[in-house]
Amino acid sequence: MTLLVTGATGFVMSVFARHWLETYPTEHLVALDLAPMDAAAQRYFAPVADRLTTIVADVTQPETWRPTLEAHTVTYVVHGASVTPISRGTVAEAKREPESEAPARIIDVNIMGTVAMLEWARSLRSLRRFVYVSSGSVYKHHGPDRPGEPLPEDGYVMPRRLYGIAKLASELIAERYGDMFGFSAASVRLSSVYGPMDRETGSRNFRHVPNRIAHKALGGDPVVRVNTMDGVGDYIQAEDVASGIAGLLKAPLLRFGTYNIAAGETTTVGDIASWAAERVPGFKAEVVPAAHADIVQDAALTGGMWGAYDISRILADTGWKPRPTREAFLAYMDWLSAETAR
Template sequence: MRYLVTGARGFVMSVLVERLLTAEPDAVVTTVDLHAPDHLLTTHLAGHEGRVQHVRADVGDSSAVAEVIAESDPEVIVHGATVTHDAASERLDPGRFIHVNTGGTATVLDAARRAGRVRRVLLVSSGAVYGSSPLGLLTEDAAPAPDEMYGISKLAGELVARRFGRLYGLEVPIARLTKMFGPMERPSSGRAVMSLPYHLAAAALAGRPLRVTERTLRAGGDWLSATRAAGALHLLARGTGRGDGVYNISSGVRTGVPELLARFGVEALPAPAGEGVVDMDPDAESGKNGVYASDRARRELLWNPGDLQEQVTEYLTWARNNPAVFVASR
């Protein structure tokens, strides 16, 4: 199978690329990103150099995208290029979310349908589309209510994808990711805010407690490792599931912050408001901060998110082998 993966320098997509190459010995992957692969990515993909090609391109550049698709001739595209939310970026440059998350999606889909050979484009979306929904447990049928430019742009990208599917007969499944953590997470141009598990891994490596606001200890969330998410994305990419389906890729359960601390073996150091490394609001556990039901993915993809402790243990092993990733957070 010939794959093209956009946003491949990002942490979830880089884990997916490694999975594609490992699980399919005959797979050939073209990675597309605005930036050249860093040392961490090339190390992560070591041993597969003959079957992976890295291309620098802006997904908003229609000519560049059309050229790379024509030259790589993929059967499947996984569109994961994105700019994730952080308050400072949203206020400074709100248009960037639209350019990348919505415009980039339209550009990739248009190039894919013109190429002719592409049969499936997997759109990697986010539970941010649920936004301010009052629901604490979100199924894929819950009404979207995005409340930030990130979620708005991701929902718009989903709508664009559905319309392309209907117009041109493309298979365009959509995967909505929950709160992600795991190997390859590090600051990038598209990801400025690190997950709570990232900070927990840094604290575990340093053998120190983690400063969190007092209210954070009453909060919780739906966390999933990128390695488990990559398993679901791989299934969707190779043709499992409905070509027009929407799938929550999530743990499907709430894990409280104290439990997560215990799983990482890290103690909490309560901090006043505004002084913690992490601050979560326990009264805001609905919508995008709620739990995303994963029943559809379990049923139709025959996928299982797996055990959280195994995911944490796997992540800590990777972290110990890549301590430089966490230097800036110590």
């Protein structure tokens, strides 16, 4: 059996691709990405490279990749290729609006790239399941109605930026294609992801708080400057995302069209800094004015896309649970330490 993963040489999809190949040692994987493997990806995939085929092509141009795929009997598709134009982290970064730099490209890749992949996938007699990789960016900035509850997949959807708008549109398109052409299709909405292979690429240059703090601590800086200790996020490690997507692909039956993949709880900046100090004694977070901070967060943003996500659907349909957030973060620090020592 063969799995096709688009966007597979980037961040989250590379972690998923390697997880799949390690978990299912008799299966093959085709990685389709606009970018060829960089040095980090080549090292990362080396242990499983004998069962990996790479296609360097633009997902919006099917004539460049469909002929190559004809040689493979693809049974699963995970479509993760996208342009991720996010700008946050410091005051200076927040002033930049990356969506305005190439809005048509964002729409073309993130919507029409999905359509191109679905048009091809619907012709496959071997196809068992199509999973579209979406994002918590489809949600509102507030909700649910009863404070303290995790955010469910139903309702509270109101994207305001092109990235979230395109993600929501592609979710609906994938669901409709599945209905029209009789194949199993589902979307996964990821909360804030960090972890192995989180690096700058041509389609993504954004680092969530755990990544920033881990790099600060392991880079020898004794202090990370923050504007608040109380800013929160539902931070999920990429390796846990990988096992969650794999579980959805292999599940006998999916009862829903969308699934949150998240930690299911929020973690503060202060929490993450204290965990980093377990690996780097003496490291700490220091509160400074926002203009001088390495990490800027709004402590008032605790609901909607910024709060905890409900993960009961994926638990019920696959039995998947993420690792405890502290354990997952420390595992990432260990990976990052080993990688930087190479």
